[in-house]
Amino acid sequence: MERILTRNVGKEGSRTLAVYEAGGGYQALRKALSSMTPDAVTEEVKKSGLRGRGGAGFPTGLKWSFMPKEVDPKRPHYFLINADESEPGTFKDRLLMEEDPHLVLEGSLLGGYAIRASVVYIYIRGEFVRGAEILERAIAEAYAKGYAGRNILGSGWSCEVVVHRGAGAYICGEETALMSSLEGNRGYPRLKPPFPAASGVWGCPTTINNVETVANAPFILERGADWYLTVGKAPKNTGPKLYCLSGHVKRPGVYEAPMGLPLHELIYELGGGMLRDDRALKAVIPGGSSVPVLRADECEVDLDFDSLAAKGTMLGSAGLMVMDESVCMVAAMARIAHFYHHESCGQCTPCREGCGWLERVLARIEDGRGVPQDLDLLLSVSNNIIGNTICALGDAAAMPAISFVTKFRDEFQYHIDHKSCPTGTLAGRA
């Protein structure tokens, strides 16, 4: 298949403006600014069926359409690019930013134009030091060529682009926490409503999109929504998708395919199959560690929003973590719970305390100190987190916990009954 989002990845000089332009780069921005109104851009993206690639899968064009159609000079519009890629199992945005920064930039400017933004802030996680440097260089090149800054390409529209580095906090990938952080606060999520389009960063109309989401925009604008609808599974799961494959496979990495790639094809063809041929597939987390796990017998599924939802899980950020039969599911879930406990911002009691409970109870089961009530306790704690917090971080800990305990209950029970692990290892090893 044609590589779309990753067409420049691996190309000599892929980070430079010259190479990006030679491949047709910035033509979509030229086209939009010279012949389309902001609303026409939004309409085209709406028509394409593009859904957010950050995790929730919300229709992008619809999100853009929530922004006010007139700009109140006292309340400028802001476009925030969520480059805080931190969901365990996810590493696609880093690839785009490091290998094709101008694609990210052109997509950001198209979105910025559509929502009538005066500044684009790219909020990149602090650890991506090199990614931030690469973006800064690309932005300087874009300014020099008139693609960013004042009166872009003579259109009369002006828009600054600023890279803003985070400093180590998973929660800042949550859109309202990202806004808090950008304002110079702790990354505390805020209640919605008000939604960002009504009152976002600094109380101004704001739209927040994931890096991969905006990277789709240049192709939609250049080739048209009708073309976009032919990629993937129209009408609701369209376009190219970056799948992040990690864990027990021979060739982990980022793979691009039309939305709806069968999971088996990703693992056994693109990924080269299981890391060890003598070990069978046990489970896959399909959308980053926040989503319910799939048992091997549930893995006949296409990787798109609706097919995975039908299996009771989510595409999320398309971070696929593959586990073979050597993995202790208690150890795996304990590690996930440790992550969420560590990353809970601490505002909401059910999440702050609940994630700690999950971590501690899972740790004692793993250590052979579990008691018979522990499995129901895990489910009870999880159910008391879900829906009772400002943001979805608590849910993101509780949903996998419920799925692990429910789908691998025998294995959890074995730890409690026998004070040992049926896999015979502390955790899955390569």
Place this chain on the structure above:
Amino acid sequence: MLGPEFEKKIDAIVAKYPQPKAALLPVLWEVQKAQGHIDFASEQWVAKRLDVAPSHVHGCVTFYTMYKQKPSGTYHIQVCTTLSCMLRGSDELMKHLEAKLRIRPGQTTPDGRFSLARVECLGSCGTAPMFQLNDDFQEDLTLEKVDRLLESLP
């Protein structure tokens, strides 16, 4: 605090935002880059410069895990131990580093050369196991590769 050049840099950062407070994270980055860590006096200086309470600055320095309140080693090693890395052997990697450097996560070697930290997902799951050595990711690690890398450091 750090001289006129530094202050000029800070002014340029503040100018990128509609409110000075928004420059807090980037300004703290500059302080850390210049001094290696962020001490109490710097927090006070930043608070004054951005017109926020010192307690607010301290609250942020302690909230974000990448800001260092104490100096770290010349080589700061942050080992990712989240699930994808765990599946590919990050626990063994950590044990190896602990034995080799004779420190535990959170500690610095007595000569100040190495410090070690256990961190959460660094977004490099496809090249697990990995760690971040100062600003750079070291990926697809094996124990032998780690030994060679550490020995090659100046």
